[in-house]
Amino acid sequence: MTEQSEMAFAEAGEAAELAAYLARQLRWDRTAAARLKAEGEVLAVFTRPARFEVLAVRPVRLRAPLALDRTVSAGELLEALDEERSAARLPAPVTGPSWAGLLPPRGGWRPVAELPHQEVGAAAAAVVAEFRERTERLAPPERTRSTLDALAEEIWSRQLPGTRLPLRAVHAAHALGLLRAAVPVRVLERAGWLRLRAGLGSTTVRSAGVGGLSVTPL
Structure with missing residues (x-):
């Protein structure tokens, strides 16, 4: 698996679903960040609604395995989504907020x-x-x-x-x-x-x- 400049989603509606999620997130904070993590065929999109002490994650299935760990602007990610192609260009990384450095554990729940x-x-x-x-x-x-x-x-x-x-x-x-x-x-x-x-x-x-x-x- 290699890091790349674009992500392709497994299903035709995945880009639209992710767009809806990001749009809801941006209602709270137009400058929101999103941390993207992928180790295989699932991308996890982490965000934090402003003024909540809550971390949210929206998983998205990928068409091909991807290795990725990058914090980006949620607004730029929304703009980078191509719903017709069910894909997204990867935005440039940004300096992440403090919450992005402490994600929930993956296993042991x-x-x-x-x-x-x-x-x-x-x-x-x-x-x-x-x-x-x-x-x-x-x-x-x-x-x-x-x-x-x-x-x-x-x-x-x-x-x-x-x-x-x-x-x-x-x-x-x-x-x-x-x-x-x-x-x-x-x-x-x-x-x-x-x-x-x-x-x-x-x-x-x-x-x-x-x-x-x-x-x-x-």
């Missing part, structure tokens, strides 16, 4: 729960609706950044029922479109980490110190 994707999607929709409803109840002078941040912290620091996974990981998976595939959602853990694995990708949080959520687009 222990399953702790399996839930229907509809149930997990409903949990995400419920907390988003609660945030909206409680925000709308505030008088305009009360809608300060600190008040909204505290409300978001309260809501998204709750745990997905039956697990220790904070709902910020569920919200991120929902907002990034990772819950759209109708397959069961699994919660896994490894020392220091918690992971939600959905049909189209995963979100992961450190299991120690789960605070720090701020207001995010809904």
Whole structure:
């Protein structure tokens, strides 16, 4: 396997799916970075939605094996996608943010729960609706950044029922479109980490110190 200047995806729709994922990510941060890792025929695209303490990964199947580890601009990667050819030019590397240097471990995960994707999607929709409803109840002078941040912290620091996974990981998976595939959602853990694995990708949080959520687009 050799590093190359272009990636070709295994299926015709893969480029469009990756484009949708990146567009959702860029809603939070137009300067977002993406770390690309491939060791074979699967490319893992890691991003971090702004103001979440959550790492997201969107796997994409490749047409041919590829060896790659590069941090790039998410916006440049989106522009480099060719949906007709189901391929992408590899953008130039950028100096990565601090999160890109500490990715979740690849193996050693222990399953702790399996839930229907509809149930997990409903949990995400419920907390988003609660945030909206409680925000709308505030008088305009009360809608300060600190008040909204505290409300978001309260809501998204709750745990997905039956697990220790904070709902910020569920919200991120929902907002990034990772819950759209109708397959069961699994919660896994490894020392220091918690992971939600959905049909189209995963979100992961450190299991120690789960605070720090701020207001995010809904």
